[in-house]
Amino acid sequence: MEPTEAKNTANEKLTHNKENTGKEAGTAPKEKIVLESGKNSSDKDKNGYKERLKEITAVLHKHAITRGVSPEKLRLILTDLGPTFIKLGQVMSMRSDILPKRYCDELMKLCSDVEPMPFSEVEEVLQEAFGCPWQEEFQEIQRKPLGSASIAQVHRAVLKTGEEVVVKVQRKGIYEVMARDIGLMKKAVKLLPPVSIKEAVDLNLVLEELWRVTQEEMNFLTEAANMEEFSRKNKNVAFVKTPILYREYTTASVLVMEYIDGIPIDDKETLLAGGYDLDEIGSKFVDNFIKQVMDDGFFHADPHPGNVMIQGGKIVWIDMGMMGRLSDRDRELIGEAIEGVALNDIGKIQDAVLALGEFKGKPDQSRLYTDIRDLMAKYGTADLGQIDIVEIFTDLMDVMKENKIVMPHGLTMLARGLTHMEGVLSDISPEINMVQIAAARMKGNLLEKENWKKQLKGTGKKLYRSVLRAIDIPTLAADFLQGCMKGETKINLDLHASDDLAWLMRRLIRNIVLGLWVMALLISSSIICTTDMMPKMFGIPALGVLGYFGALVILMYLFIKHFMKK
Numbered sequence: 001m002e003p004t005e006a007k008n009t010a011n012e013k014l015t016h017n018k019e020n021t022g023k024e025a026g027t028a029p030k031e032k033i034v035l036e037s038g039k040n041s042s043d044k045d046k047n048g049y050k051e052r053l054k055e056i057t058a059v060l061h062k063h064a065i066t067r068g069v070s071p072e073k074l075r076l077i078l079t080d081l082g083p084t085f086i087k088l089g090q091v092m093s094m095r096s097d098i099l100p101k102r103y104c105d106e107l108m109k110l111c112s113d114v115e116p117m118p119f120s121e122v123e124e125v126l127q128e129a130f131g132c133p134w135q136e137e138f139q140e141i142q143r144k145p146l147g148s149a150s151i152a153q154v155h156r157a158v159l160k161t162g163e164e165v166v167v168k169v170q171r172k173g174i175y176e177v178m179a180r181d182i183g184l185m186k187k188a189v190k191l192l193p194p195v196s197i198k199e200a201v202d203l204n205l206v207l208e209e210l211w212r213v214t215q216e217e218m219n220f221l222t223e224a225a226n227m228e229e230f231s232r233k234n235k236n237v238a239f240v241k242t243p244i245l246y247r248e249y250t251t252a253s254v255l256v257m258e259y260i261d262g263i264p265i266d267d268k269e270t271l272l273a274g275g276y277d278l279d280e281i282g283s284k285f286v287d288n289f290i291k292q293v294m295d296d297g298f299f300h301a302d303p304h305p306g307n308v309m310i311q312g313g314k315i316v317w318i319d320m321g322m323m324g325r326l327s328d329r330d331r332e333l334i335g336e337a338i339e340g341v342a343l344n345d346i347g348k349i350q351d352a353v354l355a356l357g358e359f360k361g362k363p364d365q366s367r368l369y370t371d372i373r374d375l376m377a378k379y380g381t382a383d384l385g386q387i388d389i390v391e392i393f394t395d396l397m398d399v400m401k402e403n404k405i406v407m408p409h410g411l412t413m414l415a416r417g418l419t420h421m422e423g424v425l426s427d428i429s430p431e432i433n434m435v436q437i438a439a440a441r442m443k444g445n446l447l448e449k450e451n452w453k454k455q456l457k458g459t460g461k462k463l464y465r466s467v468l469r470a471i472d473i474p475t476l477a478a479d480f481l482q483g484c485m486k487g488e489t490k491i492n493l494d495l496h497a498s499d500d501l502a503w504l505m506r507r508l509i510r511n512i513v514l515g516l517w518v519m520a521l522l523i524s525s526s527i528i529c530t531t532d533m534m535p536k537m538f539g540i541p542a543l544g545v546l547g548y549f550g551a552l553v554i555l556m557y558l559f560i561k562h563f564m565k566k
Helices: 003-021 025-039 042-062 071-081 083-092 101-107 119-130 174-189 203-218 220-233 268-273 278-296 328-343 346-356 365-379 389-402 409-428 434-446 449-486 499-529 542-565
Strands: 138-141 152-159 164-170 254-258 298-300 308-311 314-317 323-325
Touching (some): 042 174, 071 101, 083 101, 083 203, 203 220, 268 278, 278 328, 278 409, 278 434, 298 409, 323 409, 328 346, 346 365, 389 409, 409 434
Antiparallel strands (some): 298 323
């Protein structure tokens, strides 16, 4: 079926649904959620929280969380806590800017396959979504799912009109379960011991990110919109295909799309047997991903082998629940950072990083410059074709993390996507280099007519602003010289010291102050001892004795502190 025919059928089917149900299918889940939430009593919620808290406590006790949380232990804990926490762990693996890399790498190993829900529950979800038994919309739905994940599961089906489709059905009550579990996790964060992962990352920030991402993924209307946008942006790419979306059957909890009978991109034997060239597939796979990132600013953030199929000589992208977005400004800054790496220009990279990031505090630019310089010492002498783009991206994110710079959400999604891309390429075509393909595409873009117009327009604006500023230079110079002659010129300096130097200065000043106290106590006590002041201790004035004792205490403190520091 062609997309146009599908659209016409969609319009006819939508009218049919309105006549049968009296409302649009897409609005039913929202009404249902309100009704269900109204039925829940506070006593039931409290009991559910208590029971779940007992389960979580038992798992944490089993893994001895009070002794710290290693990456492997965290993965095992999430696995034992069940499907909800597995999904949370998978989302956490994307945030390598706020979670240490070793934790992200370990969480990437979490398996998404979970026990499928009974078909009776699938039927209930479909009944709620469509407002009628599923038999009125489908000829058949296979009872055994094609796959089952933490949020939804997929069944193969046939529409009344004969098209083969897959039905993605959300797990019943998953929204309430995840909201409850995340609420409990926020409370648990406060109870974590200081010697744990809590020292390395802001867990509250992680949980907020988890909830935002999972909310988006649980709304299948968002995924449907992503599929339509992805299809529009790639309609002129001959070797790319997006499954047909059946919008008239899609709601917040159910998504229906074309069944793709393709070959997984990492199934090398089947691809070779079908006459495919693995190097060609790898090159086009990377080229299209770079196009999504640099040209569209809208890319597939989870391109693992299960989400990329080969069918009829085309690359088919499926599962659009996790998509990344980059603004024009972000893409321009990424391009400048890549150019800075190629030119070994530390200042250019630093400017791009400072413009891209969000700061937790005042940035230490001298430290950032030093960290980027050390990074460039690792890559500066390498050929463009020898650079591992995933490794350098990860190292750059580590630099940002060390300098307390939070990367935009789109860049963390890009990091996840690049990691999956590297895994696929190393399997099917290890000789392909992503950097070379990216450079070729960017070079080709520079030669396009539209891009030349954009570049010329941008250069014209910069030239115009520069001319306007240049006109003011003589006036500003005259004001500066006049101020210098009158002694009214002020220069503001913002000096940054390293942590070691700042600590040394604080210690030096403290010791000088304590030394002055000792000297003052000794001199004043000696003067007092020459008098006949009463009362006396050991034949000398008691106040002098106290002064000597105070000086002795300070000296003992300094000696003990000195040896402890050693």
